[in-house]
Amino acid sequence: MTRKNILITGASSGLGAEMARQFAAKGRNLALAARRTENLDGLKAEITARHPGVQVHVRALDVNDHDAVFKVFREFQGDLGTLDRIVVNAGLGKGQPIGTGGFAANKQTAETNFVAALAQCEAAMEIFREQNAGHLVMISSMSAMRGFPKNLTTYAATKAGVSALAEGIRAEMIGKPIKVTTVHPGYIRSEMNERVAKTPLMVDTKTGVTGMVKAIESETGSACAPWWPWTVLGFAMRHLPLGVVAKLS
Numbered sequence: 001m002t003r004k005n006i007l008i009t010g011a012s013s014g015l016g017a018e019m020a021r022q023f024a025a026k027g028r029n030l031a032l033a034a035r036r037t038e039n040l041d042g043l044k045a046e047i048t049a050r051h052p053g054v055q056v057h058v059r060a061l062d063v064n065d066h067d068a069v070f071k072v073f074r075e076f077q078g079d080l081g082t083l084d085r086i087v088v089n090a091g092l093g094k095g096q097p098i099g100t101g102g103f104a105a106n107k108q109t110a111e112t113n114f115v116a117a118l119a120q121c122e123a124a125m126e127i128f129r130e131q132n133a134g135h136l137v138m139i140s141s142m143s144a145m146r147g148f149p150k151n152l153t154t155y156a157a158t159k160a161g162v163s164a165l166a167e168g169i170r171a172e173m174i175g176k177p178i179k180v181t182t183v184h185p186g187y188i189r190s191e192m193n194e195r196v197a198k199t200p201l202m203v204d205t206k207t208g209v210t211g212m213v214k215a216i217e218s219e220t221g222s223a224c225a226p227w228w229p230w231t232v233l234g235f236a237m238r239h240l241p242l243g244v245v246a247k248l249s
Contacts, residue, residue: 003084003135007031007076009063009120010090012039014190015139018209019087019216021047024054031076031083033061034090055080063090063116073123085135086124087216088117088162095151106154113158114165121165128178135179137216138166142186142230145237146245163222170221182222183215186230201229 006023010016012034020030024047032040040058047056057079061072077083092112096102121136128134143156144163163182170180187201188208203226211226224230237245 003028005029005031005080005083006085006087007033007073007083007124008087008089009033009061011043011058012036014205015185015188015209015212016087016089017043018205019089019213020056022209022213024051024056027051027054029055029080030057031080032056032058033072033076035060035062061090063120064112066116066119069116069119070123070126073120073127077127082131083124083127083134085137085216086120086127087137087139088120088124089137089139090116090120091139093155095154097150098153109154110158113155114161117162118165121169125169125178133177135181135216135219136166136169138162138180138182139212140166140182140184142184142224142234142237144184145234146242148248149246167222179219180221181216181219183212184222184224184230184234185212186224186226186233188212188225 006028008016008020008030011020011032016034020032020043024030030047032043034040037058037060044056044058047054057076059072059075061068063069090112092109094105094109096105098106117138124136128136140163141159143152144159147153148156166180166182173180185208187199187203189202189204208226215223215225224234237248
């Protein structure tokens with residue numbers, strides 16, 4: 001089915017902004033949330049200029065303000081009448097090796113990537129249960145497949161939590177008109193990793209998000225994006241010795 005009205009969090013840059021562009025090109029109406037409203041306003045202007053028939057609504061949202069998550073999601077529902085798909089995308093890439101004095105950064109990553117994702121799931125599923133329809137999309141990471149060392153330890157743990165959270169909701173929704181998809185992006189260039197040196201298998205934002213959107217549109221339960229080579233690598237990551245997997249970080 002066509003999911004006409006799509007809400008995306010963390011939409012001010014990177015993967016979220018590119019998903020907005022690609023869904024708009026498919027004629028979908030958009031509800032875009034992020035902290036940086038100046039970026040959202042610019043993205044809205046860009047999209048409406050290219051696709052005049054597409055509705056674009058934007059609102060400021062810090063996903064760590066959990067009351068605001070519920071409020072903003074409801075306001076977007078009021079704007080569009082229904083929310084057909086909600087993409088839980090907002091996230092943070094901070095992190096330090098465990099036990100090296102970086103607890104504050106690791107705590108912030110855990111709160112933003114998991115606790116705030118839980119708040120977004122709660123708000124989304126309240127709406128979908130009332131509508132008896134909807135598609136919840138969780139943006140996880142290939143790092144969710146195994147534990148990773150050093151700066152990625154907490155980040156990978158949060159993404160494993162996100163994947164497990166989505167799978168639990170999906171299990172409850174089997175046989176019901178509410179779908180749940182977990183997307184595990186591979187190495188995709190974005191604002192979060194723009195300072196990272198060239199990495200093997202890294203693809204540009206547009207190419208990577210094209211794979212993500214394809215996975216989302218298929219409404220499969222879980223997918224790696226882009227499909228190649230990450231589906232094969234995902235299988236390998238789950239079964240290779242930990243020491244080998246650690247070298248991929």
